[in-house]
Amino acid sequence: MSESNQTNQWIQLAGAVIAGAALSYLLQSTTRRKSDSKAPLEEAKKPRKNSLGEGLDLSKERTFTMRKIEKLKEGSSKFIEGLTNLSEVAISRVPHLAETHDCDVYTSPLLGDASQRDIAGKGTTGFLPDEAFSSVKKFVLSGKSYQCYEDIARELKFLRAGPRKQIFWNPKEVKAAIVTCGGLCPGLNVVIRELVMTLWFNYGVKDIFGVKWGYQGFHKASNIIKLTPKIVKRIHNEGGTFLGSSRGGFDEKVIIDICKEKGINHLYIIGGDGTHRGIYKLYEYATENKERISICGIPKTIDNDIPLIDKSFGFDTAVAVAEQIISCANNEAESAEFGVGMVKLMGRDSGEIAAAAAQASRDVNICLIPESPFEVEGEYGLCETVCQRIISKNHCTIVVAEGADDAIIDANLAKEGKADAGGHVKHADIGTYLKNKIVAYAKENYDINITLKYIDPTYTIRSVSANAGDTIICTKLAQNSVHAAMAGYTGFSIGTVKDTTAIIPIKSINNSAKRKMDLNERTWQRVIASTGQPQMVCPENMEKITEKVQEYALEKQKKHQKLIEEQVVMSEVILEAFDTQENAEGDEENDS
Numbered sequence: 001m002s003e004s005n006q007t008n009q010w011i012q013l014a015g016a017v018i019a020g021a022a023l024s025y026l027l028q029s030t031t032r033r034k035s036d037s038k039a040p041l042e043e044a045k046k047p048r049k050n051s052l053g054e055g056l057d058l059s060k061e062r063t064f065t066m067r068k069i070e071k072l073k074e075g076s077s078k079f080i081e082g083l084t085n086l087s088e089v090a091i092s093r094v095p096h097l098a099e100t101h102d103c104d105v106y107t108s109p110l111l112g113d114a115s116q117r118d119i120a121g122k123g124t125t126g127f128l129p130d131e132a133f134s135s136v137k138k139f140v141l142s143g144k145s146y147q148c149y150e151d152i153a154r155e156l157k158f159l160r161a162g163p164r165k166q167i168f169w170n171p172k173e174v175k176a177a178i179v180t181c182g183g184l185c186p187g188l189n190v191v192i193r194e195l196v197m198t199l200w201f202n203y204g205v206k207d208i209f210g211v212k213w214g215y216q217g218f219h220k221a222s223n224i225i226k227l228t229p230k231i232v233k234r235i236h237n238e239g240g241t242f243l244g245s246s247r248g249g250f251d252e253k254v255i256i257d258i259c260k261e262k263g264i265n266h267l268y269i270i271g272g273d274g275t276h277r278g279i280y281k282l283y284e285y286a287t288e289n290k291e292r293i294s295i296c297g298i299p300k301t302i303d304n305d306i307p308l309i310d311k312s313f314g315f316d317t318a319v320a321v322a323e324q325i326i327s328c329a330n331n332e333a334e335s336a337e338f339g340v341g342m343v344k345l346m347g348r349d350s351g352e353i354a355a356a357a358a359q360a361s362r363d364v365n366i367c368l369i370p371e372s373p374f375e376v377e378g379e380y381g382l383c384e385t386v387c388q389r390i391i392s393k394n395h396c397t398i399v400v401a402e403g404a405d406d407a408i409i410d411a412n413l414a415k416e417g418k419a420d421a422g423g424h425v426k427h428a429d430i431g432t433y434l435k436n437k438i439v440a441y442a443k444e445n446y447d448i449n450i451t452l453k454y455i456d457p458t459y460t461i462r463s464v465s466a467n468a469g470d471t472i473i474c475t476k477l478a479q480n481s482v483h484a485a486m487a488g489y490t491g492f493s494i495g496t497v498k499d500t501t502a503i504i505p506i507k508s509i510n511n512s513a514k515r516k517m518d519l520n521e522r523t524w525q526r527v528i529a530s531t532g533q534p535q536m537v538c539p540e541n542m543e544k545i546t547e548k549v550q551e552y553a554l555e556k557q558k559k560h561q562k563l564i565e566e567q568v569v570m571s572e573v574i575l576e577a578f579d580t581q582e583n584a585e586g587d588e589e590n591d592s
Ligand SMILES: Nc1ncnc2c1ncn2[C@@H]1O[C@H](COP(=O)(O)OP(=O)(O)O)[C@@H](O)[C@H]1O
Pocket: 181, 182, 183, 214, 215, 216, 246, 247, 248, 249, 250, 271, 272, 273, 274, 275, 276, 277, 278, 279, 281, 300, 301, 421, 422, 423
């Protein structure tokens, strides 16, 4: 058979399977809609008594005992091995409290009729129609582009975030705590505010606490303070974090013990990769000890180095501020004879901010990041490149990431003493080092007196308040965190994946390669296209560099592949119990 005939047959076969799957899905969803349309909608029409969550009239729908759950679990962790059935979609499994605890199922208080809503806060709180809820069958694809159906079937997929119609927690029994860890990032206060508002106004949760000073705050009960909408109402206009933050002080036993003591059963932890390693330990400890608590991570970092998500909140704001500062540095450079402007930006291991700011600015001539090796001296090095530009164009604007000393081939900058409380070794001040080198090299080799203005705005750009775009991202993340925790998920993080909010298992974030600039990808290629900078490395070293780049790409690919292989058919996991009315009916039959 010719290759094209084979391809045609494959396309026809795939088409038939998809059509079958679509038909079966349509049939399923019609039946589901029919049976769903009874109970919850009728219930939604009943005027609810609650005013701002007071006396919330939550009807318990059904109860799941471990016996029923065990039954539902049978055959649940089915791994996808090949493209056998396109109607079955394997996705990254998010832990759910129903897997380890008996539970009641409640109808979400968000279900209701917006036309009956009273803006003054009396009347119903429910405002979402039936169709607005997400379900365990909806997923978000993590890849960018595909060549065939097989690629799609095998790609990493995450549960779509959003409100669930059936929830695990009775909101009246929820006690939530919020904590911020690690370095600052624009938008932290927006997330805190929105978590409080969603819990309070949408779910009627009135016991909300803030934990001061990051993980270490849990060591002292007096650091746990009450939060209300009145307290957090204005904080979104401020940078920093209302709760304070820190590095260090993590102890899973201390944290879970104090949560138990205070009755806290929802824990929202805003932090970066270090924080997420802590969240996973907390989740494991809570599960081992059968603690009934939803633990949720909200990824935060100005470095934008958290894998799997599109970008972390605050990143755009930081880039916008950095862009203005680069413009000032460029003005300085252009206003002096032999002028150089140099701006240092954050990025301990990743050049994301530097690369994004360089692209946003259009004035940058050289962008130095930890991922792209360069030489400082010698015929091909940075100093020579700056001199050539000064001679031909009279000025040069440089952006350097704080971790770019790791990329220097011909020198080894000593790190600044011991590690910080979070275990990170501080980088030496690369800006001052490069400034001295460039000025001395120009004088020595070309007898040029360079005027170099070095600006270090690193803390300035991460401590401002969030811009409009980041405020929207923070709002989405916070609202969806509450929806997912209310649904009973735990050990998860909320992130935007290909522009859609997804529930990502913490394990997947921790087991992925840390996000770094991939020199083979288009982002970096766009940077060098706009700066015009050469590869500042002598030809003999090029091979070593290519190997290093490939090493990272391979590590990333391997870890990604492992996550794909671990995916399961979520719809078969017990969570289906939370998803369809038919199950409720089936369960009652099984029980009797
Ligand atoms: N492997 C780990 N296990 C438990 N906690 C950790 C781990 N790594 C870091 N942490 C804790 O997470 C918090 C923030 O970590 P850090 O790495 O400084 O910032 P970020 O979370 O923003 O990356 C600190 O309190 C730190 O002690």
